[in-house]
Amino acid sequence: MTWATGKHALITGGGTGIGAGAARALAKAGAKVSLLGRRGDLIEAVAQETGGRAFACDVTDPEAQTAAFAAARDAHGPFDFVLLNAGIGDSRPFLRTRREAWDAIIGTNLTALFDGAQLALPDLQAPGKRLVIVASVAGLKGAAMAAPYVASKHGAIGLAKSLALEFARTGLTVNAICPSFVDTPMVDDSAARISKATGKSIDEARAWLARTNANGRLITVDEVTHAIMQLLDPAASGVNGACVTIDGGTSA
Incomplete structure (x- = not known):
């Protein structure tokens, strides 16, 4: 795989799970990796493993996310691939869901995507550039006991589809990954x-x-990472505005 060699990939939520898996796959393919996350120890460990750089920040803090994106750009140059992956979840009856929980989930899973996309898009408006948003099958249907999470993931998919249309003629593709x-x-x-x-x-x-x-x-992290790498591949330039489900048939 040579298409990722020398490309700059920025990943939010890069210290664990899907973000860390994507970082490992991209580094193996030759990309320069920038990792953002709240826990500096976790992203630093993945950065050392992948030869990347770690930039600790809470994506719900607009100033911190802005500074982290700028530091990553200074370290590795303009972005080629951006994976907006940071997210949190919760589950409880709706009538026992406090407004603070709603604000935290929407802030992390949706508002931070808005901020991250605005920070990334100036670099991404060219053929071969990629923006991938990690959403969920919860963004394609309803689910009891998880209203804030489901609402945030519906919003994430809506954002991906809107950006895909708005920037289609630049050569950028914007897609959502929807695992169960x-x-x-x-x-x-x-x-x-x-x-x-x-x-x-x-x-x-x-x-x-x-x-x-x-x-x-x-579902395994490797299965999700495989789908992400397929979307980043130059051969996927015609895939835009898609919701790629990795759910073993759950949403069929």
Whole structure:
């Protein structure tokens, strides 16, 4: 794979899960990787592993995200690929959902995408450039007990589709990745919440989450990373405004 050699890839939420997996795949393909995340120790570890650079920031802080994007650009040059992946989740009955929880989830999963896209797009308006937003199958349908998360992911998909149309003639492609439950720390957090609420063990909670996928198992980070790399490939220049589902058939 030579098409990624020397390209600059910026990834938010790059310290764990899908973001870290994408960083490893891109570095293996020869890209220069910039990693953004709240926990400096995690992104620094992935940066050392991939030969990339780590820029600690909370993407819900516009000034911090602006500074991190600028520092990454100074380190590696203009962006070629931007993966907006940072996200959080929660699950609870709607009438017990506090406004603070809504604000936190929308702020991280949607408003920070707006800010990140605005920071990235000046570099991306050219053939071969790519913007990928990590959304969820939750952005394609409803789900009980997760209204803020579902709303944020519907918004993420809407943003991706709108940007895809607005910038189509520049050569940029904008696509959304929509996985179901992936074996990441976010699923670990979900399993812990289920365990606390139901008395199930963590393993039982994880097994229940796996069964909600049509194929009866959790999606792997490698499977999501493979889909991301396909969208970044120059041969995917005609794929724009897509919602690529990686869910074992759940949304079929």
